[in-house]
Amino acid sequence: MGVRDIGLPERxxxxxxxxxxxxxxxxGPRDGLQNEKAIxxxxxxxxxxxxxxxxxxxxxxxxxxxxxxxVPQLADAERLLEGLVRRDGVRYPVLVPNERGLERAFAAGVGDIAVFGSATETFAKRNLNSTVDGQFSMFEPTIGxxxxxxxxxxxYLSMCFGDxxxxPVAVEQVVRAGKRLLDLGCFQLSLGDTIGVATAGQVERLLNAFTEAGVGIDKLAVHFHDTYGQALANTLAALHRGVSTVDSSAGGLGGCPYAESATGNLATEDLVWLLDGLGVEHGVDLGSLVRTSVWMAERLGRPSPSNVVKALAG
Structure with a gap:
């Protein structure tokens, strides 16, 4: 399947x-595929x-x-990293839940890791079998x-807007948990709208609360799901507050195996279209990316949910 050449949006x-x-x-390769039932x-x-x-x-x-x-889909982590041909200038972080996972990361020669925390008690229990406070006892030796x-x-901090x-999750609760992750030594904190319920006003309020608490906007990233079609609007709100790192998934793949109401991530193609229209640099070739998502959709046996992919794939 080809990709329509209609040029880029007007800047x-x-x-x-x-x-x-x-x-x-x-x-996409991790969060996008982790919830796929077929391996x-x-x-x-x-x-x-x-x-x-x-x-x-x-x-x-x-x-x-x-x-x-x-997460059976990711049981092949070692084989994947062993077969990975790393390109110059590209980083390949992996998610590490605990010290056991860290040992596996060391053995695989990983240079970048991410830890995944929760802003709410229920999700901490379901995802980490811990509490909000208890999770930091697990993260501290791993990060150290x-x-x-x-x-x-x-x-990563999940359930930042709703659980x-x-x-609804109290802003103060999110800021408190997020600061603890940063204080442990994380270079960046990704704020997750795990079930896709956030609105632009909530995004602005939370980012303001972090900066008022002394956290630089350069330390923050955003991770939106598109359950209610608000991921792009929320991203634009974050950009206007100065956020310059955005998580997204090629083709809009993804969900969360521990939160059934979580649907796909913000599609990378939709994000790129937005950034192109705003004249914001990003370094991604949209046509190549759309072809990649079409290719992956064919292998998964269903069309991509990305609006831009659907518009450009002909």
Whole structure:
């Protein structure tokens, strides 16, 4: 299947202090595929990673060292990393849940890891079998050892806007948990709208609360799901507040195995179209990326949910 050549959107820069360049943290190979029921062949995953790099993406979250019992789709993490042909200038972070996962990351020669925390008690219990406070006792030795070995550590914080069991999440609760991850040594904190309920006003309020608490906007990234069709609007709100790292998933793949109401991530193609229209640099070739998502959709046996992919794939 080809890709329609209709050019790029007209570039009309917007006011409000938009960043000159946005770093796209591509989560498709990990977060995008982790909820697929049919196991995707490791060879397909490796080609997916290579195609994404070819399209110009420079941060590709490759896999996770979570126990295979909990996420069977990622049980091939070691084989994938062994077969990965790393490109110059591309980083391949992996998700590491605990010290056991960190040992696997060391053995695989990983240079970048991410830890995944929760802002709410119920999700901490379901996802980590812990509490909000208890999770930091688990993260502390993991992050400390990783930093001592020269690894970069990113922190994810889930349920930052709403929780399917607890409802709306207090801003103060999110800021408190997020600051603890940063204080442990994470170079960046990704704020997750895990079930896709956030609105632009909530995004602005939370980002303001972090900066008022002394956290620089350069330390923050955003991770939106598109359950209610608000992911792009929320992203634009974050950009206007100065956020310059956005998580997205090629083709809009993804969900969360521990939160059934979570649907796909913000599609990388939709994000790129937005950034192109705003005149914000990102380094990604849209046509190449769309072809990659069409290719992956064919292997998964269903069309991509990305609006831009649907519009351009002919």
């Amino acid at each position: 009309v820069p917007s006011g409000g202090g938009l960043p000159r360049r946005v770093s796209i943290w591509e989560v 995707v062949d490791v060879g397909v995953k490796l080609e997916f990673l290579d195609r994404l790099a070819e399209a110009g993406l420079t941060t590709l979250e490759a896999t996770s060292f979570v126990h295979p019992k909990w 050892r990783a930093l001592a070995e020269g690894l970069r550590v990113r922190g 399917p069991w607890e409802g």
